[in-house]
Amino acid sequence: MRAASVSDYRELARRRLPRIFFEYIDGGSYAEVTLGRNVADLEAIALRQRVMRDMTDLKMSVETLGQTLSLPVGLSPVGMAGMYGRRGETQAARAAAAAGVPFCLSTVGVCSVEEVAATGTPPWFQLYMLKDRGYMRELLARARELGSPVLVFTVDLPIPGARYRDIRSGFTGASKLEAALAQAWDGITHPGWTWDVFVHGRPHTLGSVAGAVKQGGRVTDFLAWIARNFDRSVTWKDLDWVRENWDRPIVVKGVLDPEDARDAVRAGAQGLVVSNHGGRQLDGVRSSISALPKIADAVGNDLELFMDGGVRSGLDVLKGLALGAKACFMGRPWAYALGAGGEPAIRKMLDTIRAELAVAMILTGCNDVRAAGRDLLDLD
Numbered sequence: 269m270r271a272a273s274v275s276d277y278r279e280l281a282r283r284r285l286p287r288i289f290f291e292y293i294d295g296g297s298y299a300e301v302t303l304g305r306n307v308a309d310l311e312a313i314a315l316r317q318r319v320m321r322d323m324t325d326l327k328m329s330v331e332t333l334g335q336t337l338s339l340p341v342g343l344s345p346v347g348m349a350g351m352y353g354r355r356g357e358t359q360a361a362r363a364a365a366a367a368g369v370p371f372c373l374s375t376v377g378v379c380s381v382e383e384v385a386a387t388g389t390p391p392w393f394q395l396y397m398l399k400d401r402g403y404m405r406e407l408l409a410r411a412r413e414l415g416s417p418v419l420v421f422t423v424d425l426p427i428p429g430a431r432y433r434d435i436r437s438g439f440t441g442a443s444k445l446e447a448a449l450a451q452a453w454d455g456i457t458h459p460g461w462t463w464d465v466f467v468h469g470r471p472h473t474l475g476s477v478a479g480a481v482k483q484g485g486r487v488t489d490f491l492a493w494i495a496r497n498f499d500r501s502v503t504w505k506d507l508d509w510v511r512e513n514w515d516r517p518i519v520v521k522g523v524l525d526p527e528d529a530r531d532a533v534r535a536g537a538q539g540l541v542v543s544n545h546g547g548r549q550l551d552g553v554r555s556s557i558s559a560l561p562k563i564a565d566a567v568g569n570d571l572e573l574f575m576d577g578g579v580r581s582g583l584d585v586l587k588g589l590a591l592g593a594k595a596c597f598m599g600r601p602w603a604y605a606l607g608a609g610g611e612p613a614i615r616k617m618l619d620t621i622r623a624e625l626a627v628a629m630i631l632t633g634c635n636d637v638r639a640a641g642r643d644l645l646d647l648d
């Protein structure tokens with residue numbers, strides 16, 4: 269199958285990846301109500317078609333946090349990407365750099381921040397607050413030293429939400445024997461992945477935090493360690509601690525409520541990602557896109573506003589911009605593309621997003637993404 273859209277990459281990833289990893293990427297928490305809403309609410313927004321305007325010149329680039337993005341798009345942090353494609357985070361970082369958009373490296377990436385920075389473009393770095401502050405301090409110093417321009421501080425995961433699909437697939441909660449059997453079966457039935465990732469994609473550790481993990485050999489052991497070490501005591505005051513250790517822009521990721529957005533401004537964040545973690549945390553909360561307008565009204569001029577969750581096309585990107593985002597981030601779309609065909613597939617996926625955004629701009633009469641506003645939407 270030749271992929272034309274994000275849903276095609278999803279299907280290709282479903283075929284190529286071991287079940288545990290596909291379900292881990294694709295799934296959400298509990299009944300997956302919020303996961304569904306993220307996509308459905310974006311789909312339900314109607315663009316306003318406008319015609320007979322000179323749309324010869326389109327401006328798609330934006331300036332944000334001291335950087336120029338050639339598209340108002342970024343790749344959200346996705347954990348364990350090195351299990352979906354060989355040294356997956358480096359492949360994604362290269363594809364993002366080629367497209368002129370930021371790649372944000374997860375705290376729990378398989379590739380370390382050093383390995384990703386060695387591609388030539390230091391990534392934005394995503395931080396989970398772990399209890400071991402000494403280690404966190406060192407990690408921030410490493411990312412800073414390597415030139416990461418922006419810190420993305422994820423605040424919606426003081427505890428991981430339950431993901432039923434991971435239990436059913438045996439990814440979490442399985443005994444060592446069950447996991448070994450499932451892995452062997454997955455290996456036999458997914459030879460492309462086995463050759464690419466299992467054999468040639470080692471080491472399978474969580475590169476940036478490997479030094480802090482005392483026990484465990486499998487990636488799932490690392491995840492279990494991380495889950496036990498999330499710091500639930502974190503408050504806005506801890507942003508001061510982060511700032512003491514990070515003198516570049518800080519983006520808070522995982523806010524859905526205007527009150528929290530105001531607190532983020534008061535705490536001195538330079539950016540905010542309106543996000544529900546792709547429907548992987550508190551199921552039943554509203555979609556990111558439906559939360560965005562109120563947050564834009566509350567704080568839109570006080571910091572750089574981004575959103576993620578459910579963005580599957582360039583048309584969706586324009587909807588996000590119209591409702592107040594400076595750029596829209598995507599998580600699953602690049603993870604699917606990575607699983608489907610590595611860096612070339614992520615590049616093509618980003619090309620597709622660019623082409624779709626161009627069509628959406630031309631047919632809504634928007635020739636500069638910076639001017640995208642609610643007038644592009646048919647909100648009746």
Ligand SMILES: Cc1cc2nc3c(=O)[nH]c(=O)nc-3n(C[C@H](O)[C@H](O)[C@H](O)COP(=O)(O)O)c2cc1C
Pocket residue numbers: 292293294306344345346347374375376394422521543544545546547548576577578579597598599600601603
């Ligand atoms: C497989 C997977 C792993 C993720 N890992 C992280 C992570 O390590 N850190 C983080 O801040 N967000 C993580 N997220 C959330 C994404 O950054 C992003 O908020 C979400 O995927 C956006 O929704 P979308 O997948 O619909 O684009 C992850 C999401 C997925 C699907």
